[in-house]
Amino acid sequence: MPTELAIWLPDLFFVLLGAIIGSFLNVCIARIPAGKSVVLPNSRCPNCDRAIRPYDNIPVLSYLMLNGRCRFCREPISWQYPVVEALTALSFWTAYAVVGLQWKVVVLVTFFSAMIVLIFIDLNHRILPDVITKPGIVAGLAFSFVAPVEDGTARFLSSVMGFPITDSTVLSCLDSLIGALVCGGFLWAVAEMYYRIRHVEGLGFGDVKLMGMVGAFLGVRLALLTIMLGSFIGAVIGLAYIKLAGKDSQYELPFGSFLGIAAIVAALRGAQMIGQYTNLFQGL
Ligand SMILES: [Zn+2]
Structure with a gap:
């Protein structure tokens, strides 16, 4: 050949x-x-x-x-x-x-498959089914044993607290767990606050579980980047769509779809994006 x-x-x-x-x-x-x-x-x-x-x-x-x-x-x-x-x-x-x-490619294609299903289901029905997000959180935690999450948060926290962990598998699992808890928890707090103030569900609990899954797969830094990118994409595309299609401001945007797109971008390019952002400030 x-x-x-x-x-x-x-x-x-x-x-x-x-x-x-x-x-x-x-x-x-x-x-x-x-x-x-x-x-x-x-x-x-x-x-x-x-x-x-x-x-x-x-x-x-x-x-x-x-x-x-x-x-x-x-x-x-x-x-x-x-x-x-x-x-x-x-x-x-x-x-x-x-x-x-590498094993990482198996993790990524599994993650992307789930994200694509969620992106289109949310687009069509405005729901993010538990049958994907809940096993997705478990899968993200399980995959952290196979391929390192390499977020760095577990290493940083453990050394700050005075008992540095060096085992890469333990660090990877902790990064995955921290990602799921922090990002799911953060969105849950936002959703809860919005509901208490406005008395309508602005952010669904499907989004919370989706972000728990993203955190478990990618770790806390890339998942937070996902929230920022997703909100940005949602604001730009969503508001343009509402304007162009003549929908009223109460039109429900598929926020889960935007988060899903952002998660795929963050998984592929997030590390470079965070690096470039950090360099920007080091140059000042
Ligand atoms: Zn036919």
Whole structure:
């Protein structure tokens, strides 16, 4: 085999894996809010209920070949299907490009898959189902044994308190735990305060559990960055949408979707972003 091709094989693997997983994520996005099984039955056209043939179920390509319509009833297929498949493929490939072949890549693709499902479910229904966020917190804590969280907060706190911890696995687990408690707790306090002052739910408790999960996977610094980025994206895109689409100011924005996008960005580029921000002040 020519070496040029061999070099690209892992990239190709992650793109294809992402597209196939993305196809499954579409099933999760459609069925989890309806409380249906994500395993059975096979995919059907939501309009005519005919089973989708395996050759019509190829990620992205089938959508393009069918011109975005069902083979049988010609009803348009949602744009979300190819978009979710393409985004998942892109996120998997980027995860590999950033961390290479380490355990960390498994952690990241698992995290991105969950985030993509939550982003689209919140966009469609304004809910962040517990069946994803709660096991997500547990998964984040469990993965901290396999791949280091490398947040630095546990190391810092333990040395400040006078009993420095050096074991990298213990530090990683503590970073994950601190991330879940601090970020989930922080958003919970914001949600609780908003509710007491305004007497309406401004921030759902789904967002709180989502941030607990982000904290468990990424540690406290990247999760706090996620909250900042998510609020920024929400303010810019959300307010622009309200203005352009002529919605009133009471329109409920999918804040969980913005947090999910921010979490993916923070996982991939957050360390560099925090580094650049710190350098900015060192230069003064
Ligand atoms: Zn159909």
